Amino acid sequence: MSMLNFGFDDFDESRNEDRLKDLAASFEHSGGTDYFDSDTLEDIATFYYEQSRFDDALRVIDRVLDAQPFSSDGWMRRGILLNNLGRHKEALDAYERTLALNPADLETLVNRGITLDSLDRPEEAIESYQEALLLDPNSDEALFNKGVTLERLNRLNEAIDTFEACADANPEHPEVWYELGFCYDRANNTEKAIEAYDRHLDVDPYSHDAWYNRGIVLNRAGKYVDAVSSYDMALVISEDFASAYYNRGNAQANLGMLDEAIESYKRVLELEGNDAATSYNVALAYEEKREYRKAIKYFEQAIEADDAYSEAWYGLGCCFDALERYDEALVFFNRAVVLSPNTSDFWYAKGDCAYNLRRIGEAVSAYRTVVRLKPEHREAWLDFAETLYEARRPEEALDAYRRALELKSDCASTYFRQAKAFLALGRLEDALRSIKMSFSLDPLQREGMPDAYPELNADPRVRMALGL
Numbered sequence: 001m002s003m004l005n006f007g008f009d010d011f012d013e014s015r016n017e018d019r020l021k022d023l024a025a026s027f028e029h030s031g032g033t034d035y036f037d038s039d040t041l042e043d044i045a046t047f048y049y050e051q052s053r054f055d056d057a058l059r060v061i062d063r064v065l066d067a068q069p070f071s072s073d074g075w076m077r078r079g080i081l082l083n084n085l086g087r088h089k090e091a092l093d094a095y096e097r098t099l100a101l102n103p104a105d106l107e108t109l110v111n112r113g114i115t116l117d118s119l120d121r122p123e124e125a126i127e128s129y130q131e132a133l134l135l136d137p138n139s140d141e142a143l144f145n146k147g148v149t150l151e152r153l154n155r156l157n158e159a160i161d162t163f164e165a166c167a168d169a170n171p172e173h174p175e176v177w178y179e180l181g182f183c184y185d186r187a188n189n190t191e192k193a194i195e196a197y198d199r200h201l202d203v204d205p206y207s208h209d210a211w212y213n214r215g216i217v218l219n220r221a222g223k224y225v226d227a228v229s230s231y232d233m234a235l236v237i238s239e240d241f242a243s244a245y246y247n248r249g250n251a252q253a254n255l256g257m258l259d260e261a262i263e264s265y266k267r268v269l270e271l272e273g274n275d276a277a278t279s280y281n282v283a284l285a286y287e288e289k290r291e292y293r294k295a296i297k298y299f300e301q302a303i304e305a306d307d308a309y310s311e312a313w314y315g316l317g318c319c320f321d322a323l324e325r326y327d328e329a330l331v332f333f334n335r336a337v338v339l340s341p342n343t344s345d346f347w348y349a350k351g352d353c354a355y356n357l358r359r360i361g362e363a364v365s366a367y368r369t370v371v372r373l374k375p376e377h378r379e380a381w382l383d384f385a386e387t388l389y390e391a392r393r394p395e396e397a398l399d400a401y402r403r404a405l406e407l408k409s410d411c412a413s414t415y416f417r418q419a420k421a422f423l424a425l426g427r428l429e430d431a432l433r434s435i436k437m438s439f440s441l442d443p444l445q446r447e448g449m450p451d452a453y454p455e456l457n458a459d460p461r462v463r464m465a466l467g468l
Helices: 017-030 037-050 056-066 071-084 087-103 106-118 124-137 140-154 156-169 176-186 190-203 207-218 226-237 242-254 260-274 276-288 292-305 308-321 325-341 344-356 360-373 378-390 394-407 413-424 428-443 444-453 455-460 461-466
Strands: none
Touching: 037 056, 056 071, 071 087, 071 106, 106 124, 106 140, 106 260, 124 140, 140 156, 140 176, 156 176, 176 190, 176 207, 176 242, 176 276, 176 325, 190 207, 207 226, 207 242, 226 242, 242 260, 242 276, 260 276, 276 292, 276 308, 292 308, 308 325, 308 344, 325 344, 344 360, 360 378, 378 394, 378 413, 394 413, 413 428, 413 444, 428 444, 428 461, 455 461
């Protein structure tokens, strides 16, 4: 939000700037005691305002009001200056003085609304905008600022309607299409959001924030090529825009442009120093390229920035696991599950790593946690069953196989593997039924008999029963 016009109607911007500087210097030199007519004081006040010297401008306006206490313009400008100085309650008093003198002052009603919003009195702000709209239903500034207040209240549909009315009143309004894009995005209306940002860019093609936000929406819509182009435009306009580099990296990674993504992320690190999320993303890209040692460096760098970053500990574990350095990998997976005990993927990786180290008890415990956290995870149930079988706990293994089959009842390989647990319990008939079921679902399972069940495969009666 910004205050409406401060400048006096007769202020001529083309007047000699040196003359204005001389007048301001004379005013300052005199300590405000010399006589200046009201027109000159108004020029000096506007000169200070345009230089953002609000305290000095306020001193001049107060001098005007001493001479003209019933000047509604003077009180309105005093309110604007006080608002810019963060003295919102005093600004509100000044606006009330203005409206007492001129109740139909549309600009003051809008400015009062802006100040009320700054005081966290949004409903009163909306009432003030409504009063302005009764005077002029097409006031683009009243509509725009009302929309901003509604947006802050998360009343998105009302905000969108109000911003659209503002756009109808003034399609060239510098900010309305930007706010519409933001609201549509929050309302998950991707196409409308992109259209609104495009309209904003027609008005202000050098708005790096609009190009950036447009990229965010396009990326979320899966239009990664267009998103990269949008981020590129933001970066042409603002070459040190770290967030644009970061999100361009995300879009490039989504396109499989890993080298380009790495370059984007590294630029963020150059601009902002080490950042856990950025270093982590560099590491992920290197890991996907199977450049594990480089990935390790950046996972470690992410942990330097945030030692509670569980995903980075997990990433380290995955890299060491890929390098078959399982002891080290398990240390990192253990750290990950301590930091994020409810993340099933971390437990699953720990289970696989422990299994590779033949630490069967740890693997069983990890897989048990996976299926507790994610009971629909069929592959985890299968690994849990296999590991329980190796731990010589066939009854529990059977329960796990059953759960896997409940999730996919036509999985031939599960029936085939389940037979081992039946055999371990001495339940030959159940084992044969399970193997038969696997053959009926997938005849290719027969090829695994010699390796998986050599004794059964060598028994003529079993072969006859199984149709081998």
